[in-house]
Amino acid sequence: MNTKNKIFIFINNSYIKINARTNIFYELPKNDDFPLGNYVAKYIIFHEKELNNYLNYIDSVEINDFAKKVAGYSTERTIKTVIKLNQYVEVDTILANKLYDLYEDFMVKVFEKLYLNGSINFAWINRIVMEHQLKLSSILGTIDELRIFSNTKKFVEPIPCSEYSVALQLRILDINIERIKEPILDFGCGSKATLVHYLRKLGLEAYGVDRITNNKLYTIQTDWFNYELKPNYWGTIISHLSFSNHFKRTHFKKNGNYIEYARKYMELLNSLKPGGEFYYTPNLPFIEQFLSPKSYKINKYFLNYDVQENREPLDIMSVRIEKLIKATIENEQQIQALSIY
Template sequence: MLNQNILEQMSLVMENQFIANTNKNIFCNTNQLSFQKNTMIALLKFRKFICQLSEEQIDYMVHKYQNQFLDEFYKVNQYIYFNETSQEYIRTIYLTLLNELEDLDLSLEEIEDRHYKRITTFIKNSNPAIAQINHNDNRMAQQLVCAQYSGKFLCDLLNLNTQEIKEPVLDIGCGNHGNLVTYLRSKNIKAYGIDRETSAYGCTSIDWFAFNYGSMKWNTIISNLSFTSHFLYHHLENEEIANRYASTYMNILASLKKQGQWIYAPSIPFFEELLPNHLYQVERTSIHKDFSKTVITKR
């Protein structure tokens, strides 16, 4: 029972610490993140009991902290990307933190300093562009977040006629609430969605690199301010990740049935111009002076 109480208390302590750090800029020139006062008090009380936790309980805590870490960074910047190696390293960061807390010869101030230095170094190495735009005197991180638009708004924006849309439909980057998928399903259209974090009915939480799109499976694929906006961003920032987008882009096209369509915004002319005309018809339409959508039809 004691172990379970420690587990619950430690989880609550770290959850509150994540909340305290929400939106703070870890690269701020004048503001180093630190454990809040309540965190220090709780850790002084509970750290000597960490050694009593089982391997399974430690693994549970590390997994919980890893997910909270990812949630906080995704909330601030939609373009931040953590591959499988990076995600495993995040686990290592929190496993190391727990191991250091167990070492009573280390002061909490020393552990705190080591912990945030590990995080800062990790983000610099895994997402250098994020570090660059936040290396300033702003105490709050620069936010790059995609809004959750209503299903009807998205249909109007992309000129989707629910009377004519061909099913099944896949929404890539459907968002946590899956608004477009829910809206299409209310019209009795077979629609599904994927996003790295989603709790909506008919949608799957999965990285769009890891999802199995299949072959000649979808009649309509939609992605608004998601896949191609990330492709554009990483095309300019990270060649390795951009190559993964290029490969996944072709997998998505391969998953279209004949005469199937991929409708997305923003357009990516630099890549669309490379598509063979005898296989794909590309139509680009201006939505805004700096923004256009593309409809690709598989011949």
């Protein structure tokens, strides 16, 4: 195994073994150990001869290119980690670039030290890792959804986020497979894209979009704001406890990004073929009330509960919006009207 691959495996292991549930905002007591610092320092010191030989074998351009690749991979892993901790985390381009710059600066410091001096002492590497973690904490501290974690706890429990069974999704959304229209888009399909692959096995043309996806077949890994939707293209769009769930949450959030969500909501509707349908839960009454009955037919269903469970019904509905054959949409005018809600 070459040195490059070893470094990427090391980074991956650091997230699995150390970072996965470590609270980045934890205020370290004076006599407490710094696990990530020790882990990184020991790895680099143990492999410094191999790293030094590799860095002296390649030129400065290759060193910089490799530092960029490591920074990009580390940024991607950090974003995936914080999203797993809290599904409502939103990472925009500005924040992602700050993370990338931070990791690139760290890698360049380490590579230059090895390249120029040939060796690294434990105290030095431990110090710059500490500095790196403090800067990382500062950047991530700008994300509202991460500030819910107390700085007195060393480890955190992730906010629950489940990938639901196909049967449950179809039942809750009241989707009849026999009449579903193609092509189909699962908007927020989850890392496993279970529904997408189920529909594919039935011979249906289905695709998925999600920020984190483990299987790239028929799925696109991207933020839904960055995914471009073609007008009049999709026969069916499905969003079970994903886009509409986040939209509802940001609607009630003091500094929520509700205008961008409203724009994307209208973009989703505009991307339906005439006669196409958008299935989602929870319902979004604050925006649905503005949709023209001349353009859309809205059907709502209370979620079904087993009567024997004696549960009080939740104030949540599943929704099916059909784009009417004669529907005409002026997107910007719609958005201006919706922005008053």
